[in-house]
Amino acid sequence: MAIKYIPYYPDTIEGQAILDNFVRTRRMLKYRDNDKAVERIKRGMPLYEMEKQETVGDNIDGNIIIRGECLSACAYLKEQGKTVDLVYIDPPFASGVDYAKKVYIRRNPKVAEAIAQAEEEMQDDDLKAFEEKMYGDVWDKEKYLNWMYENLMAIKSVMSETASIYVHLDWHIGHYVKILMDEIFGEDNFLNEVIWYYRRWNIAGNSYAKNHDTLFWYAKNKPQYIYNQLYIPKSEKSSAQGKSWKSVIGEDGVRRSVQTDEPTKGVPMPDVWEISMINPVAEERNVDYATQKPEALLERILKASSNEGMIVADFFGGSGVTAAVAARLGRNFIHCDVGINSIQTTRDRLIAGKAAFDILEIKDGVSLYRNPVQTMDKLKSLIPGLCNQDSLDKFWEGAIISSKEGAIPVYIPNLMDSSTKLLDIVLMNRILREAMPDLPDDTRRVIVYYIDITDLTEIETFIADNNNTLIEVELRDLKEILDEVVVKDYVEFAVSEYKPKDKVFQNGFKVEILRFTSDRVQRKIDEYNQKGQVNILRGEEQSEDGTPQQKEKKFKPITISETGLELIEHISLDCSATEGVWHSDSEIKIDKLGYVSKNGTKTKDFWDGWVYCENKPLRIKIRNICGDETIKTVE
Numbered sequence: 001m002a003i004k005y006i007p008y009y010p011d012t013i014e015g016q017a018i019l020d021n022f023v024r025t026r027r028m029l030k031y032r033d034n035d036k037a038v039e040r041i042k043r044g045m046p047l048y049e050m051e052k053q054e055t056v057g058d059n060i061d062g063n064i065i066i067r068g069e070c071l072s073a074c075a076y077l078k079e080q081g082k083t084v085d086l087v088y089i090d091p092p093f094a095s096g097v098d099y100a101k102k103v104y105i106r107r108n109p110k111v112a113e114a115i116a117q118a119e120e121e122m123q124d125d126d127l128k129a130f131e132e133k134m135y136g137d138v139w140d141k142e143k144y145l146n147w148m149y150e151n152l153m154a155i156k157s158v159m160s161e162t163a164s165i166y167v168h169l170d171w172h173i174g175h176y177v178k179i180l181m182d183e184i185f186g187e188d189n190f191l192n193e194v195i196w197y198y199r200r201w202n203i204a205g206n207s208y209a210k211n212h213d214t215l216f217w218y219a220k221n222k223p224q225y226i227y228n229q230l231y232i233p234k235s236e237k238s239s240a241q242g243k244s245w246k247s248v249i250g251e252d253g254v255r256r257s258v259q260t261d262e263p264t265k266g267v268p269m270p271d272v273w274e275i276s277m278i279n280p281v282a283e284e285r286n287v288d289y290a291t292q293k294p295e296a297l298l299e300r301i302l303k304a305s306s307n308e309g310m311i312v313a314d315f316f317g318g319s320g321v322t323a324a325v326a327a328r329l330g331r332n333f334i335h336c337d338v339g340i341n342s343i344q345t346t347r348d349r350l351i352a353g354k355a356a357f358d359i360l361e362i363k364d365g366v367s368l369y370r371n372p373v374q375t376m377d378k379l380k381s382l383i384p385g386l387c388n389q390d391s392l393d394k395f396w397e398g399a400i401i402s403s404k405e406g407a408i409p410v411y412i413p414n415l416m417d418s419s420t421k422l423l424d425i426v427l428m429n430r431i432l433r434e435a436m437p438d439l440p441d442d443t444r445r446v447i448v449y450y451i452d453i454t455d456l457t458e459i460e461t462f463i464a465d466n467n468n469t470l471i472e473v474e475l476r477d478l479k480e481i482l483d484e485v486v487v488k489d490y491v492e493f494a495v496s497e498y499k500p501k502d503k504v505f506q507n508g509f510k511v512e513i514l515r516f517t518s519d520r521v522q523r524k525i526d527e528y529n530q531k532g533q534v535n536i537l538r539g540e541e542q543s544e545d546g547t548p549q550q551k552e553k554k555f556k557p558i559t560i561s562e563t564g565l566e567l568i569e570h571i572s573l574d575c576s577a578t579e580g581v582w583h584s585d586s587e588i589k590i591d592k593l594g595y596v597s598k599n600g601t602k603t604k605d606f607w608d609g610w611v612y613c614e615n616k617p618l619r620i621k622i623r624n625i626c627g628d629e630t631i632k633t634v635e
């Protein structure tokens with residue numbers, strides 16, 4: 001349950017023809033669900049408990065990675081009195097696509113055949129892999145815009161007076177979001193619409209190839225924003241001649257261009273940027289995150305709109321590109337994302353860049369199982385007896401069939417839609433007045449699950465006073481079910497003293513992994529194998545002459561060895577404490593080809609099944625290839 005609600009940016013924008021944001025929202029954007037957005041904005045940003053998970057290096061600059069939703073991350077920052085100097089966000093585009101990540105089975109150091117395979121330097125296609133959902137980008141426009149409105153209001157509330165914001169979108173929804181930004185930040189604070197143009201392999205079709213994204217850039221409070229003039233570099237010869245222009249703020253507070261004697265640095269940067277997509281063989285591509293943006297794009301934004309030591313925030317951080325570039329350019333960073341995969345990818349990327357930071361997790365009950373999409377997938381199977389009921393409206397997830405009470409319709413909030421996550425009077429009213437009266441006449445009870453609730457007693461009283469049906473309403477806390485989702489992996493390991501013959505390591509400790517099993521990963525592999533078999537059968541059915549169809553590539557089921565070491569992606573040893581915040585004193589990461597990085601440094605070695613540490617390990621943390629983490633204490 002939220003500890004409290006923090007007010008959004010409360011003031012209307014002076015000098016605009018808008019007297020009240022809410023009124024304008026209603027007038028301009030007239031969404032059907034609009035009242036709910038207004039109610040939520042009035043209530044404020046939900047503040048949840050925050051738990052520090054890990055600390056990396058000597059984090060004197062206060063860099064943070066936050067696992068949780070943008071809205072609650074902003075509530076936390078505001079409560080802490082922390083402001084940010086530059087925001088870049090690349091939120092879901094409402095593209096209608098579910099994003100997935102490929103999960104690669106690693107090589108097992110104890111299986112000879114796998115070693116031989118790995119030494120051949122395989123292609124991606126030859127590696128054993130399956131897919132996992134990362135996040136859903138399937139929205140209807142109204143919901144998306146209501147959601148975005150709240151997020152932008154929340155972000156504005158933590159921007160410093162000289163801060164600016166870049167919102168990265170494309171043709172799907174960008175034009176609508178610009179209207180929201182005019183409203184939230186004020187038309188007068190609009191700075192640029194930047195076009196990021198990228199070349200790619202265009203295929204002839206019936207319209208122009210779509211080769212650009214759009215970034216809307218707004219100041220929090222013009223004219224105080226940071227702008228460092230950038231140039232498109234000219235050749236050295238031409239830059240030696242001529243004068244250049246510089247943008248300065250005069251004593252009267254007005255920004256003007258003045259001529260300087262400095263040699264011309266090139267053409268002042270226009271608002272169309274040609275920057276290549278990430279090259280498949282570039283180092284930054286190794287993080288392998290769907291929708292990942294190039295570092296060159298962020299480098300330009302950070303150089304133009306922030307200075308060293310300032311705080312740069314990305315509330316939809318994905319692969320951690322903003323944090324990585326910020327760390328490299330001497331800026332401080334805040335990275336936020338709902339997905340565990342983003343947090344791990346960013347953590348590992350920043351460790352490779354030798355950055356210091358803390359990892360915090362928002363305890364809102366949603367981030368329990370990898371990400372909201374996967375948690376939703378899991379939920380249905382966890383409610384005993386729940387089955388689909390086609391005769392019910394899609395508002396209901398299905399029904400539990402009871403011999404005494406017949407069908408009991410069940411409502412589950414959609415974790416991907418923050419407007420349904422909280423059970424408040426508005427939602428309860430909708431259930432009582434719109435959803436329940438349409439149920440079959442013989443319905444005696446409904447079950448309403450909630451992930452968060454404004455006030456249980458208040459809602460129960462509201463039901464007692466307003467339920468005009470004969471149907472009983474049972475409220476249930478979804479988090480109790482979600483807790484059951486997390487079944488830890490099993491690991492067997494041996495710790496021994498290590499006295500090296502060579503001088504590569506000092507005397508220390510060796511943690512050898514003997515066996516690893518993960519029901520969570522195994523289930524995914526079983527699903528993949530089953531699907532593959534079904535596809536083969538279908539292919540055979542379709543053959544016309546009755547003979548089995550020849551497939552170009554034969555389906556090979558994934559099998560896992562007895563020791564299961566190929567299911568491990570990352571191992572970290574904590575030699576400092578047996579509980580509390582994690583501190584990694586030694587760690588290894590195994591990439592998809594089997595090469596190992598040690599403490600963030602890549603090597604050309606394959607993993608040999610053990611991890612070295614200088615001091616006695618007290619705890620071991622193992623991350624499986626799907627990203628689930630298990631911690632064991634060393635006895």
Ligand SMILES: C[S@@+](CC[C@H](N)C(=O)[O-])C[C@H]1O[C@@H](n2cnc3c(N)ncnc32)[C@H](O)[C@@H]1O
Nearest residue numbers: 069070090291292293316318319321337338339
């Ligand atoms: C387009 S991706 C960002 C990619 C990133 N710019 C990069 O270059 O790697 C959008 C990200 O937003 C995250 N996300 C979706 N809804 C969110 C929310 N409400 N709060 C925080 N992050 C969210 C997703 O998990 C995803 O990683």
